[in-house]
Amino acid sequence: MSDEYENKSSYQAQSSETISGTGSGVSPDIDYVRPAENPEQDLYHAHSFIEKWVFCQDAKVIGVQYFLTAVFTGVVGLILSWLMRLQLGFPGLAGFITAEHYYQFVTMHGMIMVVYFLTALFLGGFGNYLIPLMVGARDMVFPYVNMLSFWMFFVAVAVLMASFFVPGGPTGAGWTLYPPQTILEGTPGHGWGILLMLISLSLFVIGFTMGGLNYMITILQARTRGMTLMRMPLTVWGIFTATVLAMLAFPALLVSSIMMTLDKLLGTSFFMPTILKAGEVLEYGGGSPILFQHLFWFFGHPEVYIVALPAFGIVSDLISVHARKNIFGYRMMVWAIVGIGALSFFVWAHHMYVSGMNPWFGFFFASTTLIIAVPTAMKVYNWILTLWRGNIRINTVMLWCLGFIVTFVNGGITGIFLGNVSVDVPLSDTYFVVAHFHMVMGIAPLMVIMGAIYHWFPLVAGKMLDEKLGKWHFWTTFLGAYSIYFPMHYLGFIGVPRRYYEMYDSPYMTSGVGLNEFISTAAFIVGAAQLILVFNIVKTMKTGKKAEKNPWKANSLEWFTSTVPPEHGNFGERLPVVHRWPYDYNVPGAEEDYLPQTAAPSEVAHTEVEKT
Amino acid sequence: MSDPKIEGFELEKGFRGMAKDTGSDQTMFKGVHWGKAMMWIFLLSDTFVFSCFLIAYMKGRASTPAEWPNPSEVFALEAFGVPVPLLLIALMTFVLITSSGTMALAVKYGYERNRKMCGYLILATALGGLTFVGMQAYEWSKLIHEGVRPWENPFGAAQFGSFFFMITGFHGTHVSIGVIFLFIYCYKVFAGHYDEGKRGWFTKMKGDYVEVEILGLYWHFVDLVWVFIFAFFYLW
């Protein structure tokens, strides 16, 4: 065996004695932690530049790679949204935006933002970076597969982006890709565009599966000593549950993509009934378009929680750290996350109330949909109850969290409108829906991402982002985004349907013209405001002040690595041993206002800890 | 597999044991190898893939007004001059179950570190798998000969051909991948990689007989899926 493998057998068997309480007169027994079940992980260290930065097997580097790739797609999505808003607010101003182009923009914007931006960012980016650190593992359990996962994602993105340049352009079928129109003439990009989209999605699913297995097994099987599931930070819980959802929901996407590809290429009729186009009967027959919708939403609804749950988890941690208070009702939070995850498989057809499916399904799905509101509500209550009687640092990170709460509650409640089947009838397929999901998915998780960037930047880069710029960034983004989407609900009430290239000739819109112009202007400003963040990052990297270790005085393990930023293997010689949950802030009797997860009971003998 | 001993932790059986395992630190599946846990979760995900295929098939079949071909006639084979319904399918089932059995034994001998037996049994499994793929190829070509295409067929509803080729094709792909891996593992067993803990070619992980069990799980899963396809596609 060559020296490329670390041979750490010397400290493989950490016994409880070697780490237990240092004096303080209490029996070392209370610090007892069971011996290691997992042997020291065998890490493959990079030798060359390529192994270190390109085909890297270190989850942290992979996380950053995921993050950057996802942000790149996000910027593409943002630019597309600008173009859309340009057309909607000021039709005809940009002559090059034809109806075809508009629909291509909408489709790519939706798909990129949901799948390639948010899903990849939360699970691939934050998941890879934070999971091993937070559960106290040296790396993901299968670093090689993890590396493949990123590159598969990268190829998927490349294929997706390639579709902008093929004849006919990218698909313009709407991100829901409903057949039959997806693959028929009359829809932009019905040739190459849709094929590349389907291929890219399949690659994404395969790549994600490789990553997802890693996240799941790392969390289930590779935690450090003392780290029980109920001592994991909620971030990990959120990412974990989202991963489980993804593992079970993406298969439906994969299957529907495969079937649609066959319909397109081989002329099968899974989703295609008899169709008459331009007076000619096509060679399809007998298929069912609604079947696709079921498959799609069986994936699609869990998917929206896949982007929501990590946000829920992360925001809980951020709030707790910066309110200097334990998260309120941790157990309830965990059960809520798991419950929301489980329930999300039983609500899919609330997207199909007016799709012409069996009408009796309405009763079932309306009930299950509204039941989901209960665990979600508990989470909201617990966030604000965490603030209550806390000692809240009103810094940039906290501002993003507060912004999240406002936008999420707003969007969640509009979700209740839509979930209630007969209320959905008039609102479905109008801008009310667009407003709902941007509030709850476009803005709320984005707030969390931003908060997380400000929170963990010191860990990743070792420098503190500028607070002043951060606050400017927050207020422009929050106020701007709120003024985009709050008024948009009212367009829906007027009856403006979504996916309309323009409708100024319609009597409904005469009153909505000014509103649309306002929304578009706000969208331009908000998008441009993201440059503040870019500027902040560049400036900080150049001149920013160096971060001390654990600058926020947080408890969870990622701040207790041997170096900042953490190196390969995360924790130096010895893995940390965990004695408590990560939320021991302001514990009565403790000297500091925080007790790290690694603090042994005997070290802090005089505290009155309620839960460990 | 069965209960390991974890120091300082009393393993209990049943639901109480489950609650205790779940609430414990470090691992939830006590004594389960990372790779094995990973394979199980992958199979769970794959189950959803096949379920979606079969559900689509069920919905498609239930809603075509056109007549669905009778599989028992379509898949009949002439034997001694009489058409025997589903003969080939029955043989395929037989072959796959046989290979599943040899695989189960291979895993057993792997754990007993019986290199020879383990290797031969894996080889037998691989050959079984190969036979299955061959028979499937024969079945496909026979149907194609009779005019069945993914987009049409002479017997009735066009979806029959579509679902047939798609589902058996997807299953066949799984079998083929399995066969490739079986041959690779067969080589590795005979070469003694698992006895010496030689590192993998790509992953650089130390070899271990547990990998045979992991492959075994996959192989049994392929068999399991066939049970469902047999019931829903051929017997319905």
Place this chain on the structure above:
Amino acid sequence: MHAGIIFFLVILGSVLFHIFTPWYWTDIASNWQGMDDTITLTFWVGGGVFVAVCLFMVYCVFRYSYKEGRKAEYKPEDKKLEKILTWATTLGVAALLAPGLIIWNQYVNVPKNALEVDVMAWQWGWQYRLPGEDGKLGTTKVTNINDENPFGINVDDPFGRDDILVQSDYINLENNKPVKILLRSVDVLHNWYVPQFRSKMDAVPGIVTFYWFEPNKVGEYEVLCAEYCGVGHYAMRGGVEVQSTEDYNKWLSEQETFQDLIAKLEKPEFENKKIVKNNNFILNKDIYKEE
């Protein structure tokens, strides 16, 4: 401090916006007042919760913002409080769900006396078919559609013979008479939606979907296609005119039946009609380019 104030203003602004907004529901013109009522109810409950939650948050920001040396409360759990909140929310949700389900029950159960209207959609236009004297629509089939039989009616079906065909984007309806809209599409998904009637449903090729409403205000309304159906989606409009009974009957008597159409066909001077012949927005506007 000012963070709290700004958040407060945002909440206040939202409420004020809602109260003073000029952008709200177009006046309802059908029997689905219940939908509007449920929305109003949801608005009260949901809006109340939104305001309450956000104001509590603002209060916390004011009251508990960082002070060096202040001890935050240490209380991981409060079972009782959590229980109360769970049950209160469950009750709230149930209160919203109940009326919703009741109205949905009405929505899927069509009254017996409803007039069946066959709405046929294609990329990108509409046409309509009404039952004749027998009150029943004939069966159809997509492959039967051709220049002579634009609705694809089964020629052998006695119910189809007297069906009234309206080959136009515009349809007239009788005031205060329930209609059952039967949606049919020959190519892709569409959705026949009149905002004033509140109700909608997708037209799905391969099956027939339905919904019903009872128009109760005389007037002209615009029909929008509310399910994405390709580049012409936004221009796939039509119109409905709700008329009093006399006007409606007058209009009805002027319409052509399938029988008339066949009779006309038998005369050689019949002028060949194209299927895509309506006063279609797209064709007029020259937006749809053949690829």
Place this chain on the structure above:
Amino acid sequence: MEETKKKSDQSSTHKIGIYLWIWGLLFVLSFFSYLVDWYQFQGLLRWSLILFFMFLKAGLIMAFFMHLYWERYALVNVLLWPMTAIVCFVALMVAEGKYTLFSRLFYFFVGG
């Protein structure tokens, strides 16, 4: 993992008989389900027999060949509970399939 694995080594091998037994049973059950077709049972009987043999076979493979019978409940439950989602999906799609068929037969005409 070496340590845990070594420990599990001792208890993990089962007598060969059990595998042979299950193996045999699988053949017999497959044969029975084949007979269902051979004798052309129809209707409810056919379906209950097919499903019965199918689940029995699947259960045997999972329990013994895949060792689930010997695994701890934590793993078994994690694997089996997600199937409720599938069951729900199946049940609803049965209803949906029937509804589609009804709509097609009622409003459209076949042939011609």
